[in-house]
Amino acid sequence: MTFTWADFVSAEPRFAETVQRRFEKYPHHVLGTLRGDGSPRLTGLEVAFRFGELWLGMMPNSRKAQDLLRDPRFAVHANPGAGDRMEDGDVRVGGRAVEVTDAAVLARFAETVAPPLPFHLFRADLAEVVRTGMDGDELFVQVWRPERALRTVRRRGDDSPPREEG
Template sequence: MTFTWPEFRSAEPDFAETVQRRFETFPHHVLATLRKDGSPRLSGLEVTFRFGELWLGMMPNSRKALDLLRDPRFALHANPGDGNTLPDGDVRIGGLAVEVTDDETLGRFTEEVRPPEPFHLFRVEPTEVVRTWLEDGALAVRVWHPGRPLRTLRHSVLG
C-alpha cells in the first residue's frame, strides 16, 4: 500500500512537517536504489518539496534514474550534517518513485525549480517514514506506514 506525500501529510501533519523540515535543513541527501542484480546503489541527491509533493529530480539516464525506471523502490536518508546536532533527529523515507512525464507537471516544475534540462522527475509515494532521535536518555524511533497508526518506540541507551 502506498500513499502520496499529501495523503501522508494529511494523515500525520506534525510528523510530516518534522520530516520535511529535516530534509530542508541540507540540500544533499543519500538515495538508495536497486541495481539490475538486486544489490543496493547509494547516490547523492537533492530533493525538493513543491506543490505539496516530495520530488526527486535526476540527470537523464543517470544510473539512479535507470534503477528507478526499472524498479521504483527506494530509500532516502536525510543528510546528518556534521553529526553534532540533530534537533529533529535522523529521518528516512522508503517508498516508490513514480516517474512524471506529463507536460503540464514538468512545465510547472521547471518554471518553479529551474533544474538543468533535460531531467527525470519522480514523485515520491512513501511506504515508510522513520524518525530516530535521543530523548531523556532513550533512543526514540517514530515509524509510519500507510494504513497503520503512527508508532513511537523507546529503547534505553543507558545500559
C-alpha cells in the same frame, strides 16, 4: 494504493512538518536504489516538496534514474549535517518512485525548482517514513506507514525492554 506526501501531511501533519523541515535543512541527501543485480546503490540527490508531493529529480540516463525505471523501490535518507549531534533526529522516507512524463507537470516543476535541463522527475509514492533520535537518555524511533497510525518506540541504554507508544 498510492500515498502522496499530501496524504501523509493529512494523516500526520506535525510529524510530516518535522520530517520536511529536516530534509529542507540541507540541500543534499542520500538516495538508495537497487541495481540490476539487486545490490544497493547509494547516490547523492536533492529532493523538493511542491504541490503536495515529494519529488526526486535527476539527470536523464543517470544510474539512479535507470535503477528507478527498472525497479521503483527507493529510500532517501536526509543529510545528517555536520558534527555528531542530531538535534533534529535522523529521517528517511521509503517507497516507490513514479516516473513523471506529463509535459505540463514537468514544466510546472521546472518553473518552481529551476533544475538543470534536461531532467528526469519521479514522484514519491510513500510506503514508510521514519525518524530516529534521542530524547534525554532514550532512543526513540517514530514510524509511519500508510496502513497504520504513527507509532513511537522508546528504548533506554540499559537492559529495560523497549516501550511502544501510539
